[in-house]
Amino acid sequence: MAEITMREAISQALWEEMERDERVFIMGEEVGLWGGTYAVTRNFYDHFGAERVRDTPIAEGVIVGAANGAAMAGLRPVAELMTINFAFLAMDQIVNGSAKIRAMFGGQFTVPIVIRAVGGGGRQLGATHSQTPDVVFAHFPGMKVIAPGTPYDAKGLLKAAIRTDDPVLFIENATMYQSKGEVPDGDYVEPIGVSKVQREGSDVTIITYSKGLQLSLQAAEELSSEGIEAQIIDLRSLRPLDLGPAIESLKQTNRAVIVEEGWRSYGVGAEVAARLYEEAFDYIDSPLKRVAQVEVPLPYNRELEQMALPQIGDIVKAVREVL
């Protein structure tokens, strides 16, 4: 076990998978000579060469589209979108391509593409570069959508994403690259579509993922000092969505808060809450609470931007309200 950053964990997963399987290659904007705009693929170009670390034009439609085609034809492309905000330019290829090509032709093709995309707000990048639109992509059957919250899960889930025959959108959060965690040496794979208890507790359940996990862990520490122990369930994957551990936790706590960085309406919280009411109504003693982003395009001004994003204090407050 070594303590490494999220950036290193993702980088290691890519490096090891490329060493393991020659079919795996990377394509995207500035992934090669530049070394990745978030430095995830630094040194890859020198080591693996231009054929396997392919710098593309700034043209997201053909980045995802050509990766779809290469995946259909037996390669294992990892297509990097510099930010998830640019995925909207490739929306048709993701939604009408990656997610549907297998079903539409009666199972003749598989599309083992991984689309890596960086999302999240909080860096004063303005409205178009700060979004957390994860649920948009999770809406479509045929896709798998993963968003890890720890370096351990990032490495194990990215390896799983590369190895599965299904199309995967792998969402990273730009403010989390420096966050550290324990990661075992050598190869391991985490299962896709299995949520995970990231903190034990018996007073309240917090269901979250990605950046929300970090915030929730800190909120839990604050609550612990008041004698409130939160059990934290990390969804890790939005499609497939596994609520098994959340329901198990609810049976004990009977109270839950759902935390996400994205907007509230039609969000992860909305979906999770609806399913919990459908499947675990008898275990819920207090109305579920959602902590999410204020529904505005994120402003540039630092103070305003932070007002819009979910904060640790918001989670603490929501927990107190459900107790």
Add this chain to the structure above:
Amino acid sequence: MAEANVAVKTLDKKELLRLYHEMALVRRLEEEAAHLYQQGKIGGFLHLYIGQEAVASGLLSVRRPEDHVLTAYRDHGVAIACGIEVKYVIAELLGKATGVSKGKGGSMHLADVRLNYWGGYAIVGSHLPLAAGIALADKYKGEPGVTICMFGDGATNIGYFHEALNLSMVWDLPVLWLCENNQYGMGTAVERASAVEEIRQKAEGYGMPNSRINGMDVLEVRGAAEEALGYVRENGTPYFLEVVTYRFQGHSIGDPERYRDKEEVDRWREADPIKIFRKHLIDTGAFSVDDLSIEEERVDQEVAEAVEFAEASPDPPPEALYENIYADS
């Protein structure tokens, strides 16, 4: 294209007859499809290939088995020219379990990967990036195939077209970009939608070698395709072929065709690719009228049997609803 025409003259009679058979088969299939649609047996949209038969048949008569083929949603003729048996096409049109795409795709989504036919795609332009990626996979793996990507004139105005053509040049991808210019994107004439009327000029912008040919003459298409595919094979880089053709029917069934005159359609019908080829075969003494009549009867018989097969085929079972969504199903 002079050299290619010499090659065409040396075509053996068997291949000439096969070409005639195939074009007649596509025509008959489409007429039957229209009939089945009117009977309510085909749902959704139905885009017929009538008038454009020489393009798919001429082009794909010179493809090699390792060459991948993709096209847009007007895909029945391409499917036949890729070697899919007509009964599996009609079964798909009827949504049957025996259809090429198991009844999940319908008219616009025929494919048979065993025949290297990678499908018809219904979002205009969306398969051009796929073609670039399939060609990249060949190049990456050191395999010899050319990716043949067919699309209409309408697709050349969308961003995908430009992104894919550009990438294919930047990355030296072995793609034959083949524009079937049937002169209308739905009801909008080329000159009303495209800044240049000769679509091949768009390839110029990417420094891509190109040509524009008559798509109503199957032998001309075949000759040009042979040369274009040869270029891609030899250089490992793209070529752009614009084939000027015309669809005799509306965009899809139910198109009131307010955007063009009957006179224009009649004029183009004079250039019917099957009539022209038939006349050529008789005039050159290759075949007699009787020879070709026998072939036409065979085609009628083949389509009738295919319809019978398709109608007798089962619908997909209810459990098929959840199959083939992910790789483990």
